[in-house]
Amino acid sequence: MTSREGRCTRPGSLPLSTPHHVAIIMDGNGRWAKSRGMPRSMGHRKGVEAVRETVRTAGESGVRYLTLFAFSSENWNRPPDEINDLMGLLRHFIRRDLAELHKENVRVRVIGDRDRLEKDILALLEEAEELTRANSAMHLVIAFNYGGRNEIARAMKRIAEAVDRGDLDASSVDESTVTSFLDTAGIPDPDLIIRTSGEKRLSNFLLWQAAYTEFVFVPCLWPDFDKAAFSNAMLEYQQRERRYGAVPERDLALGS
Numbered sequence: 245m246t247s248r249e250g251r252c253t254r255p256g257s258l259p260l261s262t263p264h265h266v267a268i269i270m271d272g273n274g275r276w277a278k279s280r281g282m283p284r285s286m287g288h289r290k291g292v293e294a295v296r297e298t299v300r301t302a303g304e305s306g307v308r309y310l311t312l313f314a315f316s317s318e319n320w321n322r323p324p325d326e327i328n329d330l331m332g333l334l335r336h337f338i339r340r341d342l343a344e345l346h347k348e349n350v351r352v353r354v355i356g357d358r359d360r361l362e363k364d365i366l367a368l369l370e371e372a373e374e375l376t377r378a379n380s381a382m383h384l385v386i387a388f389n390y391g392g393r394n395e396i397a398r399a400m401k402r403i404a405e406a407v408d409r410g411d412l413d414a415s416s417v418d419e420s421t422v423t424s425f426l427d428t429a430g431i432p433d434p435d436l437i438i439r440t441s442g443e444k445r446l447s448n449f450l451l452w453q454a455a456y457t458e459f460v461f462v463p464c465l466w467p468d469f470d471k472a473a474f475s476n477a478m479l480e481y482q483q484r485e486r487r488y489g490a491v492p493e494r495d496l497a498l499g500s
């Protein structure tokens with residue numbers, strides 16, 4: 245059976261180039277720690293090292309936007325100690341790494357609901373955004389207290405308020421209006437979403453933005469995610485054929 249006839253094989257496709265925007269669901273810190281008889285906090289701590297390596301690798305690979313899912317709007321359901329650990333790690337990361345990110349010309353952006361964040365965390369995140377506003381080598385987007393449904397609901401509320409004020413005509417609201425009211429306004433949709441730890445779920449991440457994103461699920465736990473794992477995920481992406489709901493030219497030519 246040739247690959248063209250095969251139902252489960254793919255016709256030869258043109259390899260894709262480097263994804264412009266890679267987003268990552270960094271999963272498996274807890275399991276990494278448990279398998280070593282360590283507390284979950286150690287898994288998160290090792291996870292920050294993997295964050296550093298991934299930021300470096302993405303930059304070297306020519307990725308222009310890297311979005312990391314650091315704390316979800318559902319993560320508040322974790323035990324208070326673990327929530328404190330995660331908040332502490334974000335504080336530590338910004339304090340320790342901001343100068344280096346700035347030196348490397350990385351622009352930091354934060355997406356998520358800022359309302360429930362402690363004042364000092366909010367101040368640190370705003371400082372990171374402000375300091376790096378003019379940087380252009382790579383955009384590091386930190387999704388913190390982020391949930392896709394929450395983001396869409398907040399956008400809808402702001403659209404309704406703009407209509408109420410008379411700043412926006414309800415009949416003109418279209419997809420591009422919604423896009424421009426999301427936290428990710430100005431950030432292109434992700435080309436590739438990677439999720440570590442073998443789980444195959446989107447978990448409320450970038451729901452609107454992932455309409456045509458390619459997904460790569462890798463078995464390794466987040467603290468083990470290294471340069472080789474990143475490269476493998478990129479290679480898998482590069483074998484995909486993105487159609488955006490259309491029929492490729494070559495199939496049209498065959499009349500199939």
Ligand code: FPP
Pocket residue numbers: 270271272273274275276288291292295312313314315316319330333334337386466
């Ligand atoms: C999921 O693993 C991971 C998280 C909820 C947090 C991710 C956070 C970091 C990697 C560190 C902080 C990030 C930055 C940018 C400073 P899990 O705890 O759900 O693992 P499990 O499924 O094995 O329990």
